[in-house]
Amino acid sequence: MTSTDEAHLVRLIARGDRHAFDELYRRTSPWLAVRLRRRCADDELVADVMQETYLAVWRAAAAFAGAAVGGTAVGWVWTIAARRLVDALRRRARDGRLPLAALAAPDAPAADDEVLNVVLGDAMGSALRRLSPDLRQVLQAMVLDGLTVRETAVLLGVPEGTVKTRARRARIALREALS
Amino acid sequence: MVRAVSAAETAATTYAWAIHAEALRVRAGRRMAVDGLDLSMDTGVHGLLGPNGAGKTTLVRSIATVLRPAGGTLTILGEKVNGRIDLRALRRQIGYLPQEFGYYRRFTVREFIEYIAWLKEMPAAETPAAVQRAIERVGLTDRADDRMKTLSGGMVRRAGIAQAIVNDPRILLLDEPTAGLDPDQRLQFRALLRDLGTDTCVVVSTHLVEDVAAACTDVVLIDAGRLVHQGVPADLAAAAGQDSGAGDSAAERGYSAILRRHRETQS
Amino acid sequence: MNLSNHVTTAALERYATGGAGIGADALWAVEVHLDSCAPCRERLGDAVARHSPETVSLLALVQANLASEVARSPRMHSRRLPRRISRWAPPGLWPRLAMTLLVLAAALGLDLAASSQAFPSLVLLVAPVAPLLGVAAVWSVGLDPAHELVVASPRAGLNMVLRRTLAVLIVVIPALTVAGWLAGESPARWLLPCLAFTAGALAFGELIGLRWAAAALALLWTAGVITPSVLAARTPVLLEPASLPYWAGLIAVIAVALVLRRDAYTGLRSSTWFVR
Numbered sequence: 001m002t003s004t005d006e007a008h009l010v011r012l013i014a015r016g017d018r019h020a021f022d023e024l025y026r027r028t029s030p031w032l033a034v035r036l037r038r039r040c041a042d043d044e045l046v047a048d049v050m051q052e053t054y055l056a057v058w059r060a061a062a063a064f065a066g067a068a069v070g071g072t073a074v075g076w077v078w079t080i081a082a083r084r085l086v087d088a089l090r091r092r093a094r095d096g097r098l099p100l101a102a103l104a105a106p107d108a109p110a111a112d113d114e115v116l117n118v119v120l121g122d123a124m125g126s127a128l129r130r131l132s133p134d135l136r137q138v139l140q141a142m143v144l145d146g147l148t149v150r151e152t153a154v155l156l157g158v159p160e161g162t163v164k165t166r167a168r169r170a171r172i173a174l175r176e177a178l179s
Numbered sequence: 180m181v182r183a184v185s186a187a188e189t190a191a192t193t194y195a196w197a198i199h200a201e202a203l204r205v206r207a208g209r210r211m212a213v214d215g216l217d218l219s220m221d222t223g224v225h226g227l228l229g230p231n232g233a234g235k236t237t238l239v240r241s242i243a244t245v246l247r248p249a250g251g252t253l254t255i256l257g258e259k260v261n262g263r264i265d266l267r268a269l270r271r272q273i274g275y276l277p278q279e280f281g282y283y284r285r286f287t288v289r290e291f292i293e294y295i296a297w298l299k300e301m302p303a304a305e306t307p308a309a310v311q312r313a314i315e316r317v318g319l320t321d322r323a324d325d326r327m328k329t330l331s332g333g334m335v336r337r338a339g340i341a342q343a344i345v346n347d348p349r350i351l352l353l354d355e356p357t358a359g360l361d362p363d364q365r366l367q368f369r370a371l372l373r374d375l376g377t378d379t380c381v382v383v384s385t386h387l388v389e390d391v392a393a394a395c396t397d398v399v400l401i402d403a404g405r406l407v408h409q410g411v412p413a414d415l416a417a418a419a420g421q422d423s424g425a426g427d428s429a430a431e432r433g434y435s436a437i438l439r440r441h442r443e444t445q446s
Numbered sequence: 447m448n449l450s451n452h453v454t455t456a457a458l459e460r461y462a463t464g465g466a467g468i469g470a471d472a473l474w475a476v477e478v479h480l481d482s483c484a485p486c487r488e489r490l491g492d493a494v495a496r497h498s499p500e501t502v503s504l505l506a507l508v509q510a511n512l513a514s515e516v517a518r519s520p521r522m523h524s525r526r527l528p529r530r531i532s533r534w535a536p537p538g539l540w541p542r543l544a545m546t547l548l549v550l551a552a553a554l555g556l557d558l559a560a561s562s563q564a565f566p567s568l569v570l571l572v573a574p575v576a577p578l579l580g581v582a583a584v585w586s587v588g589l590d591p592a593h594e595l596v597v598a599s600p601r602a603g604l605n606m607v608l609r610r611t612l613a614v615l616i617v618v619i620p621a622l623t624v625a626g627w628l629a630g631e632s633p634a635r636w637l638l639p640c641l642a643f644t645a646g647a648l649a650f651g652e653l654i655g656l657r658w659a660a661a662a663l664a665l666l667w668t669a670g671v672i673t674p675s676v677l678a679a680r681t682p683v684l685l686e687p688a689s690l691p692y693w694a695g696l697i698a699v700i701a702v703a704l705v706l707r708r709d710a711y712t713g714l715r716s717s718t719w720f721v722r
Contacts, residue, residue: 005484006484014522016521018516021516025509025512026491027484027487027488027491028487029505029508029509030462030487030490030491030494030495030501030505031480031487031490031491033494033501033504033505033508034461034462034464034490034494034498034501035477035480037464037501037504038464038473043500043504046504047504047507047508047511050504050508051508051511051512051515052315054508054512055512055515055516055519056308056311056312056315058516058519058521059311059320059323059519059521059522060289060307060308060310060311060323060522061521061522062522063289063293063306063307063310063311063522064307064308072481072482074481074487075304075481076307076308078481079305079308080308080311080312083308083312084312087312087316087374090374090377090378091374093377094373094374094376094377124471125471125472125475126471128470128471128474129469129470129471131470136470140474142182142184143181143182143183143184144181144474144477144478146181146182148188148347149188149189150347150349150378153378154377154378160192160378161191161192163189164189164190164191164192165191167184167188167189168189168190168191171184171186171189181478181481243598244598244713244714245594245597245598245713245714246714247714260714266600266712266714267600267601267603268600270598270599270600270602271600273598275595275598277594277595277598279594281590281591281592281593281594281595282591282592283532283536283537283591283592284591285537286529286532286537289522290529293529294529294532294533294592295595295599297533297601298595298596298599298600298601298602299599299600299601300599300600300601320519323522324522342595
């Protein structure tokens with residue numbers, strides 16, 4: 001069970017293998033669903049986005065499987081899903097329906113997560129925890145989810161200028177905390 | 180996935196307008212097609228209206244950085260087009276559908292848009308997803324892998340729109356995008372325009388006043404290379420007033436009325 | 447499985463339930479880790495199945511909808527011939543290259559049929575301008591349907607023109623070599639003039655457009671050199687070995703001019719009557 005297996009699955013899907021497609025769904029959909037639900041409170045929207053995402057993978061698998069593309073299968077799946085989410089939110093904004101605020105970032109620290117410090121390091125971890133939720137949301141959208149400033153603005157329902165300001169403040173705050 | 184965010188990306192915007200023209204003059208052939216144009220456009224859908232020969236296509240081509248202005252200033256995303264600028268970086272943020280959309284007939288829709296994505300220097304890793312997204316947004320999903328020569332005129336136009344939006348540009352220039360679209364497709368196109376207009380500066384040059392009135396947040400009327408009127412679509416209908424000028428709808432009558440009044444003041 | 451540098455099951459459960467019981471730093475770390483760890487994603491699936499019924503029903507709903515959509519959805523067929531060749535030679539180039547090969551074949555045929563040895567080789571006479579048929583199509587409104595889009599793109603510029611010109615040369619020069627060898631001419635006689643004309647067309651093209659420049663140079667050579675040589679049945683001075691150093695010098699000068707004015711190929715030009 002490695003990422004090369006997932007790339008192999010995509011190659012099989014490119015040849016029309018339904019079983020490979022179902023297997024890819026089985027392996028990646030829980031992760032995608034959980035991650036999307038933490039960014040959008042509307043389950044119906046999340047379901048739509050997931051459906052569109054996996055359909056796109058089915059339709060264009062041959063393009064994704066191309067050797068020149070690089071990246072991992074979950075990488076592309078997330079890219080597709082994140083952009084579909086932004087598109088769906090944009091449609092809502094256009095229709096005048098208020099864009100759904102992302103779920104507020106949680107604050108309560110938990111006890112047994114020292115094992116994760118190997119990923120982040122103590123200083124970074126506590127710096128992140130001390131960031132205000134506003135700034136952390138922007139950071140998450142841009143750094144972790146790979147969205148651009150414009151897309152982050154749509155996702156969070158704030159103006160572009162605000163996104164940029166918060167990103168700058170987040171960077172300053174992190175730099176201070178880490179030094 | 181985890182990516183580095185550059186300082187340039189989060190730097191505060193230093194310009195007020197996405198597109199700003201001051202006393203702009205652009206030559207087309209031997210004629211000065213744009214002759215002293217003052218115009219400012221920002222996020223939203225801007226409908227560019229005007230009679231034939233008004234300079235619409237020349238204006239669009241100069242914003243697309245295909246034509247160099249002969250005089251005045253044209254500032255796109257804060258960069259003055261006349262000066263020494265990083266043309267490549269600027270063009271990566273522009274999407275353009277020319278009036279005469281030329282394509283490679285033996286390419287499939289997907290292959291052609293991928294080629295354009297390569298021309299726009301999009302990273303190879305992002306291209307397949309971006310191409311698929313562009314195809315789906317214009318409603319060509321079912322024909323994505325058919326050769327372009329098998330498409331009808333309206334579908335070709337939609338493929339043209341797809342290639343313009345594949346790089347998610349900040350400025351989108353569409354010259355006569357609805358040519359050949361049937362009414363249903365035109366409705367879908369207007370919905371797409373409204374989506375795009377929420378965070379992009381879209382300039383739609385068109386003859387169809389109805390398209391403009393329905394989908395645009397801002398109407399720009401030019402004649403003989405100069406700005407005649409800029410305002411919300413409701414202005415057009417309002418300008419019709421009691422005039423029984425040419426036109427089947429209030430917007431068309433308003434358009435004719437404004438144009439006529441302008442020409443009267445010019446002569 | 448050794449869990450020493452993976453996410454703990456408890457953390458996965460808290461992540462899966464979508465609740466607030468997970469710290470911001472842990473959240474970040476979990477997501478970064480899951481991006482690249484398939485076993486942990488598998489374990490997340492288990493955690494979801496056990497602890498998050500909402501997510502389970504969401505997944506079932508999506509899967510059901512997908513099944514019907516996928517069944518009737520068109521799928522991209524596996525790649526046909528890769529289109530990457532079009533990054534070097536756009537479609538408009540191929541007919542021109544075919545034409546060039548035909549011209550060379552005709553010249554070769556005439557050479558081989560010629561009885562007199564003193565008659566200058568047609569292949570040699572044509573060689574310097576042979577690439578120009580193809581070069582004209584490299585950056586031209588008429589011969590590249592997508593030219594407006596190409597010219598407006600970030601990649602437009604001298605590099606792209608050179609790339610496409612290289613594609614022309616890669617076809618034409620070996621063909622010339624073969625034809626020349628069959629006609630009894632060594633490449634040393636025509637290679638430098640050939641390159642000089644190619645570079646000259648590119649440089650001249652910065653002023654008046656590549657199609658016109660290529661046509662003008664081809665015409666000049668045909669009228670000024672090929673015709674007199676054929677009529678007088680004499681090899682022209684310009685193709686004698688003694689002239690080669692001058693050709694080399696010319697190439698150097700042209701190369702400098704080409705680089706100095708390369709902005710002409712980025713497409714941002716003032717419109718004039720001969721340049722649309």
